[in-house]
Amino acid sequence: MVEIFFNSILYIFLFLTLYLEVFFLITFFEERLKLDTKGTTGKLSYYPSATIIVPCWNEEKTVSKTIESLLALHYPKDKLKIFVVDDGSTDGTWEVVQKFLRNPQVKLFKKENGGKHTAVNYGIKNSTSELVGCLDADSFVDKDALHEIASAFNEDTDMMAAIPTIIIHEPKTILQKMQKTEYHTVAFFKRMLSPLDAITVTPGPFSFFRKEVFEKIGLFKKAHNTEDMELALRMQSNHMRIRNVHTAHVHTSGPDTLYKLYRQRLRWAYGGMKNTLDYRFMLFRRRYGILGMVTLPLAFFGIFIFLYNFGFVVFHIVRGVMSKAVEISTVGLSFALPNVDSFFFNTDFMSILAYVFLGLGLVIIWNGVKLAEGRFRPSIGIFYFISLYGIVAPIWLTRALINLVFSRSTSWR
Amino acid sequence: MRAKIETKKYLFAFIITALVFFGALVVSNKFSAQRIAEIKAIENNISMDILASETQFALLKDSSCKAIDHSTAFSEELSSLTAKLSYMEDNLGANNLEVISLKKYYSLLQVKDYLLVKQVKEKCGVKPITIIYFYSNAGDCEGCVREGYVLTKLRTEFPELRIYSFDYNLDLSVVKTMKSIYGVRNTLPALNIWEENYYGFKSAEDIEKIIPQLKKLRIEREKAEAAKAATSTKN
Numbered sequence A: 001m002v003e004i005f006f007n008s009i010l011y012i013f014l015f016l017t018l019y020l021e022v023f024f025l026i027t028f029f030e031e032r033l034k035l036d037t038k039g040t041t042g043k044l045s046y047y048p049s050a051t052i053i054v055p056c057w058n059e060e061k062t063v064s065k066t067i068e069s070l071l072a073l074h075y076p077k078d079k080l081k082i083f084v085v086d087d088g089s090t091d092g093t094w095e096v097v098q099k100f101l102r103n104p105q106v107k108l109f110k111k112e113n114g115g116k117h118t119a120v121n122y123g124i125k126n127s128t129s130e131l132v133g134c135l136d137a138d139s140f141v142d143k144d145a146l147h148e149i150a151s152a153f154n155e156d157t158d159m160m161a162a163i164p165t166i167i168i169h170e171p172k173t174i175l176q177k178m179q180k181t182e183y184h185t186v187a188f189f190k191r192m193l194s195p196l197d198a199i200t201v202t203p204g205p206f207s208f209f210r211k212e213v214f215e216k217i218g219l220f221k222k223a224h225n226t227e228d229m230e231l232a233l234r235m236q237s238n239h240m241r242i243r244n245v246h247t248a249h250v251h252t253s254g255p256d257t258l259y260k261l262y263r264q265r266l267r268w269a270y271g272g273m274k275n276t277l278d279y280r281f282m283l284f285r286r287r288y289g290i291l292g293m294v295t296l297p298l299a300f301f302g303i304f305i306f307l308y309n310f311g312f313v314v315f316h317i318v319r320g321v322m323s324k325a326v327e328i329s330t331v332g333l334s335f336a337l338p339n340v341d342s343f344f345f346n347t348d349f350m351s352i353l354a355y356v357f358l359g360l361g362l363v364i365i366w367n368g369v370k371l372a373e374g375r376f377r378p379s380i381g382i383f384y385f386i387s388l389y390g391i392v393a394p395i396w397l398t399r400a401l402i403n404l405v406f407s408r409s410t411s412w413r
Numbered sequence B: 001m002r003a004k005i006e007t008k009k010y011l012f013a014f015i016i017t018a019l020v021f022f023g024a025l026v027v028s029n030k031f032s033a034q035r036i037a038e039i040k041a042i043e044n045n046i047s048m049d050i051l052a053s054e055t056q057f058a059l060l061k062d063s064s065c066k067a068i069d070h071s072t073a074f075s076e077e078l079s080s081l082t083a084k085l086s087y088m089e090d091n092l093g094a095n096n097l098e099v100i101s102l103k104k105y106y107s108l109l110q111v112k113d114y115l116l117v118k119q120v121k122e123k124c125g126v127k128p129i130t131i132i133y134f135y136s137n138a139g140d141c142e143g144c145v146r147e148g149y150v151l152t153k154l155r156t157e158f159p160e161l162r163i164y165s166f167d168y169n170l171d172l173s174v175v176k177t178m179k180s181i182y183g184v185r186n187t188l189p190a191l192n193i194w195e196e197n198y199y200g201f202k203s204a205e206d207i208e209k210i211i212p213q214l215k216k217l218r219i220e221r222e223k224a225e226a227a228k229a230a231t232s233t234k235n
Helices: A004-036 A063-071 A092-102 A118-126 A145-155 A174-193 A211-217 A225-237 A258-278 A286-331 A348-372 A380-405 B008-060 B076-092 B097-124 B144-157 B175-182 B204-210 B211-233
Strands: A050-056 A079-088 A106-111 A131-136 A138-140 A157-166 A207-211 A243-250 B130-135 B164-169 B191-192 B196-199
Touching: A004 A174, A004 A348, A004 B008, A050 A118, A063 A079, A063 A092, A063 A138, A079 A118, A092 A106, A106 A118, A118 A131, A118 A225, A118 A348, A131 A211, A145 A157, A145 A207, A145 A243, A157 A174, A157 A211, A157 A225, A157 A348, A174 A258, A174 A348, A174 A380, A174 B211, A207 A211, A211 A225, A225 A243, A225 A258, A225 A286, A225 B097, A225 B196, A243 A348, A258 A286, A258 A380, A286 A380, A286 B144, A348 A380, A348 B008, B008 B076, B008 B097, B008 B164, B076 B097, B076 B144, B097 B130, B097 B164, B097 B175, B097 B196, B130 B144, B130 B175, B144 B164, B144 B204, B164 B175, B191 B204, B204 B211
Parallel strands: A050 A079, A050 A131, A079 A106, A157 A243, B130 B164
Antiparallel strands: A131 A207, A138 A243, A157 A207, B130 B191, B191 B196
């Protein structure tokens, strides 16, 4: 009876998950003709003035490379300003950036430490450009990225913010390789959410806003260390359009150790849930479109669904391991070859559903890689993502839930 | 203007999801049906083998015991059938009607084989090594899973060993008769070896103590293997 109850909940969750995958794949087929990865060519009819803010706190090792990548952008020099805002670094960041002091495109600012969003706000207040963007000091951009974004702003005058495709830069560790595929998958979903007006975050690396966004709804606010999500939700609640420009590529460094990844994802997961709660008035409201009906509920309840499904898998793995342990303790280790009779190939309902999920997941990864890299290239990261993500993600998701229940906030570092 | 919710799209996605979901159910059921058909075919084969052996036995009633070939009946396919039935029981549940029906037929075949073996024993004086095993999977037998592992291991190691396993709770008159003939109590797992009952979990070592022939068989096999290895080294 208990098993039937838990299985019924699982079937409902699996149906919902499958429904969402199908929904996004239908969107993909609707959008497929617009998914050219080559980007715009030739000169733009108009180059809006742009300011890129680089907030930095103890980034002496990476900040130069970030600024150099911005100076190398294919964009008219008189239209592009780079604001480097040192948020009270205690290392040599301020000394390192002095080499750009004489560059007419670069302006250096130093302020007391107040958190990333205060550094970005400092830059926004000092900017007079039509477009304001931000780039974390651990990220680098493709030369055409701003060109692509400006072109998208030109084409869609109602677009208030543009977010790029983020790619993990030179992954070295297993976890970074796993994240590379994860980011490819995210690239796919971001692109699908874009025409649905359902994007919930304008991430730090190279998101651009029309200056009027800040004039109308205010600057970044302190919001559970996920200020970029809060601003996106505030924009969405004011029906301001956020679009993904998939041809604008930004490269960022992924955390290289499990602990660093855990800290980052805990902040994202906890902040995601807290911000959703702060904007709960949009949940299940038709006037907020697919954002209100699908993505926002998913950002919150998705964690419960993920953990429930994970719990089910763990339960069966533990049961299987215990059964094997009983067998070994009873009759010892058997070195016989496993039974290859096709009769024992698992084809129960749950297994067939798992094969379907795996197949759809591979379709999504395939298209995510194509979107981010231009063409599909198999990589070991896909294997790591499929085999590891389901094991490591529950660590921070569980902790985020515990923190939410006990109202424990997360920290940036 | 925010992108509107297209009811048609929601509905279309729902229909596809429902089709995939129930498609998975249909495919899964189809595979289960195929497996059940496979088990039925194996049971029919065994039934045919037993009938052949019985007929052979009747024909040669007054002849020499050497002419009776009992090895064909119910031996090679037995272990594979047991594993397959157990797999279906795990997948479809012990209360599944098809599974219960297959188990009943399987139990009947075991009893028939057991009787045949008994006849051969009486006529020819052969003493086959036989274990009758009563188990329960109703959650009231802690040692049954472990006993199952032990018997599977012994069956793999000693193909000469004939193990007949019966679900103690199976609603089948033949099983009930077997229980009453041997006076098996509801203290499971229960083993009947040479008409004596043993209750509770018995390890492979325990069983080898009860049946010393198993040890002899092992020694003989090891000798034969050593001789074979020596021959192949010479060549």
